[in-house]
Amino acid sequence: MRLTTAALPFLSSAAALRSSSNGESAQPAIVPKRVAIIGAGAAGSSAAYHLAQFAQDSGIPLQIDVFERNWHIGGRSTTINPWFDPDQAIELGASIFVDVNHILVNATKAFNLSTNNRENLLANIPEVGIWNGKELVFTMNEGGWWDLAKLFWRYGYAPVKANKLMRETVDKFLQMYERPHFPWRSLSDVVQLVGLTEATGLTGEQYMQNKGIAPKFANEIVQASTRVNYASNLGTIHGVEAMVCLATNGAMSIAGGNWRIFEHMLSSSDYISTHLNHTIAQISKQADGTYNLTSIAGRVSSFDEVILAAPLQFSNLVIDPAPEHTPDEIPYVKLHVTHFTTPHKLDPLAFGLEADKPVPEYVLTTLQVDEDYGSKPNVGRAGFFSISIVSSGVNVHASKPRSEYIYKIFSPKRIDYQFLSRVLGLQVSKEEAEKGDVDGTISWINHWDVHSYPYEYPRVTFDEIKLDEGLWYTSAIESFISTMETSALSGKNVAQLIVNEWNKQAGESSNGEDMKIEANWDSNPWNNAQKPIKDDL
Numbered sequence: 001m002r003l004t005t006a007a008l009p010f011l012s013s014a015a016a017l018r019s020s021s022n023g024e025s026a027q028p029a030i031v032p033k034r035v036a037i038i039g040a041g042a043a044g045s046s047a048a049y050h051l052a053q054f055a056q057d058s059g060i061p062l063q064i065d066v067f068e069r070n071w072h073i074g075g076r077s078t079t080i081n082p083w084f085d086p087d088q089a090i091e092l093g094a095s096i097f098v099d100v101n102h103i104l105v106n107a108t109k110a111f112n113l114s115t116n117n118r119e120n121l122l123a124n125i126p127e128v129g130i131w132n133g134k135e136l137v138f139t140m141n142e143g144g145w146w147d148l149a150k151l152f153w154r155y156g157y158a159p160v161k162a163n164k165l166m167r168e169t170v171d172k173f174l175q176m177y178e179r180p181h182f183p184w185r186s187l188s189d190v191v192q193l194v195g196l197t198e199a200t201g202l203t204g205e206q207y208m209q210n211k212g213i214a215p216k217f218a219n220e221i222v223q224a225s226t227r228v229n230y231a232s233n234l235g236t237i238h239g240v241e242a243m244v245c246l247a248t249n250g251a252m253s254i255a256g257g258n259w260r261i262f263e264h265m266l267s268s269s270d271y272i273s274t275h276l277n278h279t280i281a282q283i284s285k286q287a288d289g290t291y292n293l294t295s296i297a298g299r300v301s302s303f304d305e306v307i308l309a310a311p312l313q314f315s316n317l318v319i320d321p322a323p324e325h326t327p328d329e330i331p332y333v334k335l336h337v338t339h340f341t342t343p344h345k346l347d348p349l350a351f352g353l354e355a356d357k358p359v360p361e362y363v364l365t366t367l368q369v370d371e372d373y374g375s376k377p378n379v380g381r382a383g384f385f386s387i388s389i390v391s392s393g394v395n396v397h398a399s400k401p402r403s404e405y406i407y408k409i410f411s412p413k414r415i416d417y418q419f420l421s422r423v424l425g426l427q428v429s430k431e432e433a434e435k436g437d438v439d440g441t442i443s444w445i446n447h448w449d450v451h452s453y454p455y456e457y458p459r460v461t462f463d464e465i466k467l468d469e470g471l472w473y474t475s476a477i478e479s480f481i482s483t484m485e486t487s488a489l490s491g492k493n494v495a496q497l498i499v500n501e502w503n504k505q506a507g508e509s510s511n512g513e514d515m516k517i518e519a520n521w522d523s524n525p526w527n528n529a530q531k532p533i534k535d536d537l
């Protein structure tokens, strides 16, 4: 196999032109570029998928090793099984993406994955209500003209204005996918260039006020959405992220779990090897510019480029020496996600309703008018961010199989038996609230504490993407927008930046000779540290 001269610079930095041992000049070996990706979530999977594609398009041989400390692909996009039933999978983390999420939507089509469409979801969630700890300030059946009339009656033109502002924000954001902006070397610069700095620099409250959107609509409807999506009130989330919370058109999820997109991305190319249950402990830059990665088991492997596709502050990594840019440690939401199953509906009395009125199946929350939503995170009197019926199923483990609802709660504190007893209007024991009881009020329960996303405080600058020569970072994007799509975009952006650099080096150092490729590496990444270059070509 032969390559054009463009391949010459893709000699690994460890690979040099050598003479053979008998003194005759040997044809130089081209060692594929070796890239390590730490993290197999949306960002790392997308980086691997796009890097393989871009490199192939440029005729660049490479080996990508993706290291993931969990046993599963997807990171914060993962599923659980109610009643421990493997046939029932519901989203534990990231549950929804939308039709303007081009990377995820295109991958869904490319991999022929089935979606749970909006109709399916709505069939399970026919009613939405907004609870402020005292009363339901707004309830809505999805889609009917009567609900639109109710919206106008209560909020005037604010919903129309907010919708227009959301669409303008999305249009600006989508420029980040296209030339001349894509790929961007600096997130701070591109956010400014596409015209979104005004919105990231203000709180959602200030931004909407500046745009003439009535505070009542902002506080009740938009804030209910920022609380369910980012556990934040309008005074502690920036304007772009507040608009993202309104961009719900074409909401969808993947049957079996959104993580399947990322699984397919990682198996899309022979260039990519994924190593699950592999925790990287240290990244060490070498004198020749390559990086040694050390696993917690003490194994070392060498790479030309490293992509850190996880928030540095939660990765337990030592980077030695400190890179030129070290990402700031930023406050993350510590969210409690509770899923549980029960045959019972929520108790109307717990939500200020008369006993015969049904509680909406999707209860979002907001603050009362006298509550502080500006200075710091504050769940307020409502006490939780949302409680919803996400699905239903049959509990076959009960002594007599029974139909049950599957609920999800987002809250700032762990959900206990008192909370569950109150919202269901039934006695729930401590043990049931911790572990469930197949024949009890709570038949199955799962508690998950997670650093879910950053507090999206207003800001106009963001962390660097290139931390050092050959060291890249995807998670800077999370303080701009934290979603599966934006992480996937960040991974794609890094992939394009790396390939552009390789192509540039190729242009600079081409000497006009065709080169012979030598697949001079072991598919086991741990065998490659200090690997000697073959001389006998």
Ligand SMILES: Cc1cc2nc3c(=O)[nH]c(=O)nc-3n(C[C@H](O)[C@H](O)[C@H](O)COP(=O)(O)OP(=O)(O)OC[C@H]3O[C@@H](n4cnc5c(N)ncnc54)[C@H](O)[C@@H]3O)c2cc1C
Binding pocket: 038, 039, 040, 041, 042, 043, 044, 067, 068, 069, 070, 074, 075, 076, 077, 092, 093, 094, 095, 096, 097, 278, 279, 280, 281, 309, 310, 311, 314, 315, 316, 317, 335, 337, 450, 451, 452, 453, 474, 475, 482, 483, 484, 485, 487
């Ligand atoms: C409860 C919840 C609900 C959400 N809802 C939505 C939603 O509806 N829609 C949406 O788009 N987004 C949602 N999000 C946000 C979304 O999940 C994230 O923005 C996105 O998944 C982040 O992807 P990532 O790849 O950047 O990071 P992660 O998913 O965190 O992936 C990083 C990976 O790196 C691995 N890792 C870290 N350190 C190491 C190491 N030292 N060695 C090896 N591996 C390492 C981790 O194990 C992890 O798998 C939600 C998040 C949560 C928690």
